[in-house]
Amino acid sequence: MKAVLKILFLAVLLTLSTFANTHLNILKDLDIDKSFMQTSYYQQIKQGINExxxxxxxxxxxxxxxxxxxxxxxxxxxGLPEIFLYLPMIESGFANHAVSGVKATGVWQFMDVTAKNYGLKIDKYIDERRDIVKSTKAATSYLKGLKSQFGKWYLALMAYNCGEGRLNKAITQAGTDDLATLLDPTKGYLPSETRNFIIKILKASMISKDPNFALSKDATLLNQPVLATSKVSVPGGTSLKQISDSIGVSVKRLKDDNTHLKFAFTPPNTKSYHVYIPQNKKDIFAKNFKPVVANNRFYSYTVKSGDTLFAIAKKSGVSHKAIKEYNELKNSLVSVDQKLIIPRSDQNKFQSYVVQNGDTLEILSKKFNVKVKDIKDANSLASNDNLQVGVKIVIP
Structure with missing residues (x-):
């Protein structure tokens, strides 16, 4: 019995020792002095890890x-420490559509100015803060620059959250860059958000190493590859629908993989632009995708008083359905001074329609704001032709 108890006691000591060494390595990775383990902040983090x-x-x-x-x-x-995975986890919960109250955007919560300084493009067509690949590369470059400026990784983390100027001021006021000193809530050297930020990142990293998580099946989430994507170049103004048709992947899937695109097409103001497609579709894309010359494929239209979507469609010679698709409109309502992207491509001048019970040429003419003659001409209908329910026709 004594032998069994001794073995159990040694096992507990070994577990505690391993746990402590793991935490020490986490601190070391962030250049935090091991004396931090003697502070109340560390004790709160450790004791706060529960189910x-x-x-x-x-x-x-x-x-x-x-x-x-x-x-x-x-x-x-x-070359950043692995713990930096938990920066976007705390900043945005890995939500690529996240937008803060001060307009920080994307998984890495980049502000407009900082994003542009690190090569991310933001305009009326794209916001590359939502491009996972490009924004992550920009974030690592930014963090390496902060590390070079402040000398320690934990300081780079805090500067990322509160800004270089605010951190410099805090260090000057404290007379030291010691983490425990900077975290003192009574002194208020740093904003509470930044103090909580570094604590949350440390806690997340420690949870990832906690036996109750590390030995669970959920731990595979940290190392589980998902369906990889490949970066391909297409002409500016290419619709996701065209790419979708060429590789047999839904437009929704392409939108999910290309959240940096504000519309369902690539920027029409560039000669070419990148799109992410499933890696296993790269060969099919190379074989099936036929680039369309993108010159002047789109133009901007400002909605005027009295305009309706159908009137704009008639005026532009483009179907209202195409205009809704390219502007991602949920309904046919438009408002004065609203900016719309109007495609010029001939492929968008017709839309498919399945004839419903009760439809006549006159009803469809009024419904789509198109002349009866134009519908007949587009479908090669004689004047006495009746519309058959279930038949697909095109509406100009």
Missing amino acids: RQIADFTRTLKNGYKHIYSIKDTIKIS
């Missing part, structure tokens, strides 16, 4: 599983 915290951590990983592998890979290549 609820692990469940919250796991839920966030599941929400962001699609991006985790790509982010981890880029972080590893850039």
Whole structure:
């Protein structure tokens, strides 16, 4: 019996020792002095790791599983510590559509100016803060620059959150860059958001190494590859529908993989632009995709008083359905001074329609604001032809 108890006691000591060494390595990776383990902040982090915290951590990983592998890979290549995976986890919960109250956007919550300084494009057609690949590369470059400026990774993390100027001021006021000193809430050297930010990142990293998580099946979320994407170049103004048709992937899937595109087409003001497609579709894309010359394929139209979507469609010679698709309109309502992108391409001048019970040429003429003659000409209908229910026709 004594022998069994001794073995159990040694096993507990070994577990505690391993746990402590793991935490020490985490601190070391961030250039935090090991004396931090003697502070109340460390004790609060360690004691705060419980079943609820692990469940919250796991839920966030599941929400962001699609991006985790790509982010981890880029972080590893850039030479940043692995713990930096938890920066976007805390900043945005890995939500690529996240927008803060001060308009920080994307997984990495880049502000407009900082994003542009690191090569991310933002205009009326694209917001590359939502391009997982490009934004992660930009974030690692920014963080490496902060590390070079402040000398320690944990300071780079805090500067990322509150800004270089604010951190410099805090260090000057404190007379030291010691983490425990900077975290003192009574002194208020740093904003509470930044103090909580570094604590949350440390806690997330420690949870990832906690036996209750590390030995669970959910731990595979941190290393589970998802269906990889390939970057391909297409002419400016190419619709996702055209790419979708060429590779047999839904437009929805393409939108999900290309959240940096504000519309369902690539920027018409560039000669070419990149799109991410499933990696296993790259050969099919090379074989099937036929680029369309993109010169002047689109123009901008400002909605005027009295305009309707159908009137604009008639005026432009483009179907209202195409205009809705390219502007991602949920309905046919438009408002004065609203900017619309109007495609010029002939492929968008017709839309398919399945004849419904009760339809006549006159009814369709009024419904789509198109002349009866134009519908007949587009479908080679004689004057006495009746419309058959279920038949697909085109509406100019």
